[in-house]
Every structure is written in structure tokens, then in C-alpha cells.
Amino acid sequence: MTAPAMSMSNTYDVVVIGGGPAGATAATLLAQHGLHVALFERAQFPRFHVGESLLPAVLPIFDRLGCHEAIRAAGFLVKPGGSFYDDYEGRGRSTFMFQRNAVHPAFAYNVLRAPFDDLLLQHATSAGVAVYRQHSVRHPRITSEYATVEVxxxxxxxxxxxxxxxxxxSGRSALLGGAVGKRAPLPDLGKVAIFAHFQGMQRDPEVxxxxxxxxxxxxGWIWWIPLADGMDSVGCVLHANVVKERGGSVDTLFESVLATSPRLTAGLAQAQRVTPVHTTANFSYRVLPVVGDRYLAIGxxxxxVDPIFSSGVFIAMRSAELAAAAVVQAFRRQDFRAKAFQPYATSLQRGFPPFLALMRRFYEPAFLDLFLTPDPTRHLYQxxxxxxxxxxxxQQPxxxxxxxxxxxxxxxxxQAIRWTTGLPTASRWLW
Ligand SMILES: Cc1cc2nc3c(=O)[nH]c(=O)nc-3n(C[C@H](O)[C@H](O)[C@H](O)COP(=O)(O)OP(=O)(O)OC[C@H]3O[C@@H](n4cnc5c(N)ncnc54)[C@H](O)[C@@H]3O)c2cc1C
Structure with a gap:
């Protein structure tokens, strides 16, 4: 339910800009700690969003938010692992299954983001957050006494x-990053994603x-995310140079890239596309700084950086948890200087490098040689x-x-073996 415009107050303890997974998580936790929180979301929910495959580490966050039962009841498809297919150099297929440990269970979910994000936002409302949908935030300003926005x-x-x-x-808009800090694209990572939903695809029964x-x-590479009710999300990630060289319409480019995978071609034979073809480009960037006097940026x-390992929603929700803890502490101490939020920024800086290191490696042929035949290195593969x-x-034990x-x-x-035997060694990270 959207809070009625009439009731909008002029002053809150915390204003959250954006009602995606990061905003909904932070707002819920802050309200659960007794703070007076308003969340402004410019879109009308439920709304389409890319990013449907979750990681197991997100499930304990649902528990801590108190919305896991509602997520279970929504009937999202359980994701027990992932399967990588090499349709380019012919190295075959490799399947990994998540393993239960002290941190998370052995599965995650694949979610349609429209109902998933809506559910998280409704949960924020039940926790006492004043949620305003279709309310757009502009002109954030920080003064010594307050942070101010125009709604x-x-x-x-x-x-x-x-x-x-x-x-x-505010997601990729990075409103404060643009206004107070700096939102900088990562050099040479000009990638483009093209994606849509399909009904009636034939999934590989062997995985x-x-x-x-x-x-x-x-x-480049293609994702195929099975969803509930016979729906599948398919998208490809290409370098911007490929898109420029090919020209033509986005729909035609999408079809031609999918046609380079025999398994996608077979899977799509009887399927129907049920959404328009969406695109997003230049999605790799850094925002600096992520904290300042009276503000924190999350998600x-x-x-x-890159969608390859489906880490976006997890990092969005985990960064929201860490930021909420820093804000609660700041209210206890009545200290809202950037320094008070630094522990949050430090946790973010510590958590991200393992993902980044693997993302970079994913684009190297030598990584794929090992990753697509994991048995010889099983203990390293853990x-x-x-x-x-x-x-x-x-946790990095x-x-x-x-x-x-x-x-x-x-x-x-x-890589050295590839080099000495004349096999390609060039990384596809930047190309
Ligand atoms: C091609 C691609 C594929 C991806 N695939 C995956 C995947 O499989 N799994 C995964 O976990 N992640 C994936 N991601 C990443 C994932 O989409 C994001 O990391 C995740 O949605 C981040 O959540 P968020 O809450 O930070 O931002 P968002 O979900 O983008 O939410 C931000 C919200 O802020 C609102 N907003 C923006 N500006 C304003 C404003 N001025 N005023 C009010 N509201 C505003 C927007 O309307 C939006 O609802 C993918 C990303 C890309 C680019």
C-alpha cells in the first residue's frame, strides 16, 4: 500500500531513495529499530527489472528481515545450482550444486523481479516504513543539520x-553519486545486455x-534462467563493440546471438516471447565515495561491475543490512559524520574483491578450462x-x-600451457 500524499511529513529520521531490494531492506531494518523512515520510489510497482537469479546467501537475509515465509509462499522456482555450457570452444558442460554450510542453505531462488520487489516493499510497509510509490526524488543536498531532497x-x-x-x-541512477560524489564508468567495460522472457522453452532435462x-x-555469453509457471528469462551480454559492428535492430541482433547456441536454438523452437526485448548498456561503474556526512549509498x-555470477541482489541486500547497522549506531551516538559510516564502507570494500577476482577470471580461457572440468581441482573448486x-x-576463512x-x-x-601450445590466451573481459 502506498502512503497517501496527504500524510507526507516534512521531516524524517531517515529518507531512503529507491524501493528496489536494497532500499526495501534498509528501510525495513531501520523501521524495525524504531526509526521514522520514509522511502520514495519513482516507479509504479510491480515493475519489470533485470536480475532474477539469486544466491543462497540471500536467504538468511530474508530470515533476518522476517519475510522468508512470504517469499516461500510466493512460489518462486528453487535454484539448486548452475550449469555452464561451452557453445564456443566445445569444452562441454559443467554443473555445480550449492552446498549447505554455516552461512547459507544449499539453494536459492529464481524470481520474477516484479512480484519479488513488490513483496519486499510491502514488507517494508508492514514494518512501519512510509512508502511512497510514484514519488521521484531530486536535488539531494547535505547541510550541517539535515539532508534535504525535493520529492x-x-x-x-x-x-x-x-x-x-x-x-x-536509487540503483543505477546513483542519485547521490552524481550529485555529491562521482559515478565513474569502469574503463573499457562497455558491455550491453539484451533480454526478454519466454513461455514454453524446452529445458535441458539432464540438469x-x-x-x-x-x-x-x-x-559473449547468454543467461537462461528458468522461472516458475513455465516461464524462462533469456539474455545475452555482449561487448559494445560487437553491437556497433553488427548494426541492425536489437531484436534481430538478439535472435542472431541466441542462434549461435545449438541448445538455445532447440530450447526456443516451440517457445513464445512474452515481453518486449529489453536492453541495458554501460552497466559497469563505481561510485565514490559511498559514504559522506549524513549519507550512505547502497546496492x-x-x-x-558484471552480472555473470548473479551477485547483484545479494550485494544490494547485504550492503543494505550493513548500512542499516551503521545508521542505527549513528543515531545511538548522534554522530552523522562520514567517519561514523566508514565501517560500512570498509565492509563493502572487503566483501567485493572475491567476486571481482572471479568475474575477471571468468573471461579468461584458462579459467574456463578448469571451471568446465572441475574434477581434477575439486578441493580448490570449493x-x-x-x-x-x-x-x-x-567470511573469508x-x-x-x-x-x-x-x-x-x-x-x-x-594459461602458460595454453600459451606454449599455441591455444588462445586473450581475456574477453575487455574485448
Ligand atoms: C544485465 C544484467 C543482469 C543481471 N542479472 C542479475 C541476476 O541474475 N541476479 C542478481 O542478483 N542480479 C543481477 N543483476 C543486478 C541486479 O539487477 C541489481 O544489482 C539489483 O537490482 C540492485 O538492486 P538495487 O535495489 O540496488 O537497485 P534497483 O533494483 O535498480 O532499484 C532501484 C530503485 O530506485 C528507483 N529510483 C531510481 N531513481 C529514483 C529517484 N530519483 N527517486 C525515486 N526512486 C528512484 C528505481 O525506480 C528502482 O526501483 C543484473 C544486472 C544486469 C545489468
Whole structure:
């Protein structure tokens, strides 16, 4: 339910900008701690959003928010693992299954983001957050006493709202990143994603039904995310140069890339596309700084690199939890300076590198040689699973650090073998 415009107050403890997973999580936790919180979301929910495959480490966050039962009841498809197919160099298929450990269970979910995000936002409302949908935030300003924003209502009127703290969860808009800090694209990572939903695809029966499928193809990679009720999400990630060279319409480019995978071609034979073809580009950027006097940026508003390992929603919700803890502490101490929020920024900086290191490696042929034939390096592979499930964001035990280093050393060795035998070694990270 949307809070009626009439009841909008001029002053809150915390204003959260954006009602995606990051904003809804932060707002819920802050309200659960007794703070007076308003969340402004510019879109009308439920709304389409990319990012449907979750990581197991997100499930304990549902528990801590108190919405896990509602998520279960929504009937999202259970995701027990992932399967990688090499449709380019012919290295075959590799399937990994998540493993239960002290951090998370052995599965996640694949979710349609429209109902998933709506459910999280409704949960925020039940926790006492004043949620305003179709309310757009502009002109954030930080003063010594307050953070101030202009809120545009659906009726077109504008109201000034102030808060002790501003949480920027505006996703790729990175509202504060643009206004107070800097939103910088990551050099040379100009990738483009093209995606749509289909009904009636024929899934590979040899892998668990809910597994995300990643197909490596000549021009990039394709995701195939099985959803509930016979729906599937399919998208490809290409470098911007490929898109420029090919030209033509987006729909035609999408079809031609999918046609380079025999399994996608077979899977789509009887299927019907049920959404328009969506695109998004230049989605790799950093926002600096992520904290300042009276503000914190969380989720995509703090940065995003690459969708390959489905880490976005987990990082959005985990960063929201860490930021909420820092804000609660700031209210206890009545200290809203950037320094008070630094522990949050430090946790974010510590959690992200394992993902980044694996994302970079994913685009190297030597990594794929090992990853697509994991048996010889099974004990090292545990470290990779620890990252892929999200566990490494918070916990990087000694065994993990050693094995990840050994795995990377094995990649370098494999790279040397490729080089001496004349096989391609160039990374596809930047191309
Ligand atoms: C191609 C691609 C594929 C991806 N696949 C996956 C995947 O499989 N799994 C995964 O976990 N992640 C994936 N991601 C990442 C995922 O989509 C994001 O990381 C995640 O949605 C971040 O959540 P968020 O809450 O930070 O931002 P968002 O979900 O983007 O929410 C931000 C909200 O802020 C609102 N907003 C923006 N500006 C304003 C404003 N001025 N005023 C009010 N409201 C505003 C927006 O309307 C939006 O609802 C993918 C990303 C890309 C680019």
C-alpha cells in the first residue's frame, strides 16, 4: 500500500531513495529499530527489472528481515545450482550444486523481479516504513543539520523533505553519486545486455530444472534462467563493440546471438516471447565515495561491475543490512559524520574483491578450462563455490584464501600451457 500524499511529513529520521531490494531492506531494518523512515520510489510497482537469479546467501537475509515465509509462499522456482555450457570452444558442460554450510542453505531462488520487489516493499510497509510509490526524488543536498531532497508527487507537485540521514538506494541512477560524489564508468567495460522472457522453452532435462544455465558463445555469453509457471528469462551480454559492428535492430541482433547456441536454438523452437526485448548498456561503474556526512549509498547506487555470477541482489541486500547497522549506531551516538559510516564502507570494500577476482577470471580461457572440468581441482573448486554462493562476502576463512590462491595459480599454469601450445590466451573481459 502506498502512503497517501496527504500524510507526507516534512521531516524524517531517515529518507531512503529507491524501493528496489536494497532500499526495501534498509528501510525495513531501520523501521524495525524504531526509526521514522520514509522511502520514495519513482516507479509504479510491480515493475519489470533485470536480475532474477539469486544466491543462497540471500536467504538468511530474508530470515533476518522476517519475510522468508512470504517469499516461500510466493512460489518462486528453487535454484539448486548452475550449469555452464561451452557453445564456443566445445569444452562441454559443467554443473555445480550449492552446498549447505554455516552461512547459507544449499539453494536459492529464481524470481520474477516484479512480484519479488513488490513483496519486499510491502514488507517494508508492514514494518512501519512510509512508502511512497510514484514519488521521484531530486536535488539531494547535505547541510550541517539535515539532508534535504525535493520529492515530486504523482500529481506533479513538489515537496521538500528533510532527514537526519539519507540512504541512496536509487540503483543505477546513483542519485547521490552524481550529485555529491562521482559515478565513474569502469574503463573499457562497455558491455550491453539484451533480454526478454519466454513461455514454453524446452529445458535441458539432464540438469536440475531450477539451475541457471550460462552459455558461452562467440560474441559473449547468454543467461537462461528458468522461472516458475513455465516461464524462462533469456539474455545475452555482449561487448559494445560487437553491437556497433553488427548494426541492425536489437531484436534481430538478439535472435542472431541466441542462434549461435545449438541448445538455445532447440530450447526456443516451440517457445513464445512474452515481453518486449529489453536492453541495458554501460552497466559497469563505481561510485565514490559511498559514504559522506549524513549519507550512505547502497546496492547498485554504490556501484555494479558484471552480472555473470548473479551477485547483484545479494550485494544490494547485504550492503543494505550493513548500512542499516551503521545508521542505527549513528543515531545511538548522534554522530552523522562520514567517519561514523566508514565501517560500512570498509565492509563493502572487503566483501567485493572475491567476486571481482572471479568475474575477471571468468573471461579468461584458462579459467574456463578448469571451471568446465572441475574434477581434477575439486578441493580448490570449493573456494570458487564459496564465492559463487555469496558466502565470501562476509567470511573469508584461511582455508578459503589458500584454496582460492591455489586455484588462481592453477589458472596461471594452465594459461602458460595454453600459451606454449599455441591455444588462445586473450581475456574477453575487455574485448
Ligand atoms: C544485465 C544484467 C543482469 C543481471 N542479472 C542479475 C541476476 O541474475 N541476479 C542478481 O542478483 N542480479 C543481477 N543483476 C543486478 C541486479 O539487477 C541489481 O544489482 C539489483 O537490482 C540492485 O538492486 P538495487 O535495489 O540496488 O537497485 P534497483 O533494483 O535498480 O532499484 C532501484 C530503485 O530506485 C528507483 N529510483 C531510481 N531513481 C529514483 C529517484 N530519483 N527517486 C525515486 N526512486 C528512484 C528505481 O525506480 C528502482 O526501483 C543484473 C544486472 C544486469 C545489468
Amino acid at each position: 515530486q508527487t504523482p500529481q506533479g507537485t513538489t515537496q521538500t523533505v528533510q532527514a537526519r540521514v539519507l540512504v541512496d538506494a 536440475p530444472d531450477g539451475n541457471i544455465r550460462i552459455h558461452l558463445v562467440q560474441d 547498485d547506487a554504490a556501484g555494479f 573456494a570458487v563455490l564459496w564465492v559463487l554462493s555469496g558466502a565470501a562476502f562476509d 584461511f582455508w578459503f584464501q589458500c584454496r582460492l590462491k591455489m586455484f588462481f595459480a592453477a589458472i596461471r599454469l594452465r
